[in-house]
Amino acid sequence: MTVCSLAVLKALLAHFEKVTKSAKGSLPKCIPTPTEALRSAIRCGKVATLDTLIGIWKEFDDIIYDGQEEVGAVLHYAARYGSVDSMKWLWAQPNIATDVNKVVGCYGTPLQAAIVGNIDVDVKVTCLLTWGADVSRKGGLTGTALNAATAQLKIRVAKAILERLNKGNVNIIAGQWGSPIEAVLSANEPNLSEGDVETWDMMDLLISKGVSAASQGGFWHTALHAAANAHALCTVKYLLKQKHVSKDERDLMGRLPLHLAAMRGHWEMVQELSSGNSTFLSEDHQGRNVLHMAAGLGRLSIVDKLLENVQIAYELINSTDNDGWTPLHWACHSASKEIVELLLRRGASKTARTINKSWLPFHVAVYHGQDFSDDLKVNAVPHNPDEAPPMLIYCSCCLCMIFGTLYKCMAKHVYCGDFNLCFKCYRHASTIHFRDHRFSSVE
Numbered sequence: 001m002t003v004c005s006l007a008v009l010k011a012l013l014a015h016f017e018k019v020t021k022s023a024k025g026s027l028p029k030c031i032p033t034p035t036e037a038l039r040s041a042i043r044c045g046k047v048a049t050l051d052t053l054i055g056i057w058k059e060f061d062d063i064i065y066d067g068q069e070e071v072g073a074v075l076h077y078a079a080r081y082g083s084v085d086s087m088k089w090l091w092a093q094p095n096i097a098t099d100v101n102k103v104v105g106c107y108g109t110p111l112q113a114a115i116v117g118n119i120d121v122d123v124k125v126t127c128l129l130t131w132g133a134d135v136s137r138k139g140g141l142t143g144t145a146l147n148a149a150t151a152q153l154k155i156r157v158a159k160a161i162l163e164r165l166n167k168g169n170v171n172i173i174a175g176q177w178g179s180p181i182e183a184v185l186s187a188n189e190p191n192l193s194e195g196d197v198e199t200w201d202m203m204d205l206l207i208s209k210g211v212s213a214a215s216q217g218g219f220w221h222t223a224l225h226a227a228a229n230a231h232a233l234c235t236v237k238y239l240l241k242q243k244h245v246s247k248d249e250r251d252l253m254g255r256l257p258l259h260l261a262a263m264r265g266h267w268e269m270v271q272e273l274s275s276g277n278s279t280f281l282s283e284d285h286q287g288r289n290v291l292h293m294a295a296g297l298g299r300l301s302i303v304d305k306l307l308e309n310v311q312i313a314y315e316l317i318n319s320t321d322n323d324g325w326t327p328l329h330w331a332c333h334s335a336s337k338e339i340v341e342l343l344l345r346r347g348a349s350k351t352a353r354t355i356n357k358s359w360l361p362f363h364v365a366v367y368h369g370q371d372f373s374d375d376l377k378v379n380a381v382p383h384n385p386d387e388a389p390p391m392l393i394y395c396s397c398c399l400c401m402i403f404g405t406l407y408k409c410m411a412k413h414v415y416c417g418d419f420n421l422c423f424k425c426y427r428h429a430s431t432i433h434f435r436d437h438r439f440s441s442v443e
C-alpha cells in the first residue's frame with residue numbers, strides 16, 4: 001500500500017478504528033496494521049503523513065520487518081528505506097531519537113542500515129553522525145559501520161567513518177565478514193580484477209589508515225582465504241605484501257588459503273600460496289589434502305599438475321582422509337570422468353573402502369548418479385546404495401554439490417544463515433564448526 005494522500009490516510013485510519021473495534025482483534029488480511037501503515041508512510045517520505053499517523057496511533061511493533069528481513073526499530077527502517085525527510089522527522093520525536101545507537105535487527109545500527117541502503121546515503125550518514133551515531137558500535141550482519149561501507153564500496157562514507165575511529169578501533173572484528181578488508185573481498189567477489197578502480201581505492205584507503213590485512217575472523221577467517229576463494233590472484237599477491245599476512249593461517253575447518261585455491265582450480269594461485277608449512281601434503285581438519293579437494297570439485301588441470309611430480313603423485317594417489325576417502329572416492333563425487341580415468345592410470349585403487357560405510361569408489365559414483373560408475377565395478381560388491389538426488393546447494397566445507405541429505409546450521413550466528421554441510425562433512429561438524437551450533441537435516 002502506498003499512502004501519499006493525507007485525506008485518504010485519514011479516511012483509512014477512521015475506517016481502521018471502526019473495523020478494529022468490531023473485529024475484536026481478528027482483522028482481515030487486507031486491512032493494514034498500524035506498523036504496515038507506518039512502513040508505507042516512511043517509504044512514501046511525506047512528513048505530513050507520518051505526523052498524522054503517529055498523531056493518531058501510538059502503538060507500533062518494536063521491531064519492523066520488511067518481508068522476512070528484520071530491519072530493526074523505526075529509525076533503522078527510515079535509515080534503510082525512507083527519505084532523508086522522514087528519517088529527520090522521526091529522529092525529532094523524543095522516544096525515537098534515543099534509538100540512534102540502538103543495536104537491533106539485521107543491520108545492527110541505524111548507521112549501518114543507512115549505509116546498506118541506497119537512498120541519499122551520504123546525507124543520511126552525515127545526519128546520523130551529527131546526531132551522535134557511534135562508529136565503533138558492533139552488531140548486525142555487517143558487524144560495523146566500516147565493514148558496511150567497505151562491503152558496499154562507499155568510499156566517502158568509509159573516509160568519514162575512519163576520521164572518527166581512533167587507531168585502536170580500525171581493526172574491530174565483527175559480523176559476517178569479520179574485518180573491513182575481508183568485507184571488501186567477500187562482497188565484491190566478481191569485481192576483483194586488476195582494473196577495478198573502486199575496489200583498489202578502497203583497499204589502499206584501508207591499508208593507509210592502519211587497517212590490518214592480517215586480521216582473523218568472519219566467514220572466510222582471513223582476507224587471504226577470501227581472495228583465494230574469489231579466484232583473485234592479483235589480490236592474493238597484494239595481500240602477501242602486507243604486514244603480518246601469512247599463507248599458513250587455517251580457517252575453522254582447518255583449510256589453508258592453498259586449499260581454497262586448489263578447490264577453485266587456480267594453479268598459479270596454488271603455487272603462490274604454497275610455503276614450507278602449506279604444502280600439497282597439508283591436511284584440513286578432515287584429513288583432506290589438495291588432491292582430495294581438487295578431485296572432489298572436478299579440477300582436472302590441478303589434478304594433472306599435482307600428479308606431474310612423481311614423488312607427490314606417489315604420496316597422494318591413494319592417500320586417505322579421516323573417513324578413508326581416497327582422491328578416487330572424491331573424484332567419484334564430481335562428475336569428471338577424465339579425473340577418474342587419470343587417477344586410475346596413475347595407480348589409484350578401485351578397492352579402497354571408506355571407514356564409515358565401507359564404500360568403494362564405485363559406491364560413491366552410484367550414490368552421486370555418475371554414468372561412469374560401471375568402469376569402477378569390482379568383484380564381490382556387497383550392495384549398491386540408492387542414487388541420491390542433487391539438492392542444488394553447495395556444501396560450505398568441501399564446496400561440492402550436496403546430494404541426498406543437506407544439514408543446515410540453525411544457529412542465529414551472523415554467518416550461519418547459509419551454512420550447509422553434505423552428509424560427509426556433517427560427520428565432522430563438531431570439529432569444523434562451532435560446537436554448540438545445532439543442525440537440521442533436509443532430504
Ligand SMILES: [Zn+2]
Binds near residue numbers: 396398399
Ligand atoms: Zn561437504
Ligand SMILES: [Zn+2]
Binds near residue numbers: 415434
Ligand atoms: Zn553455525
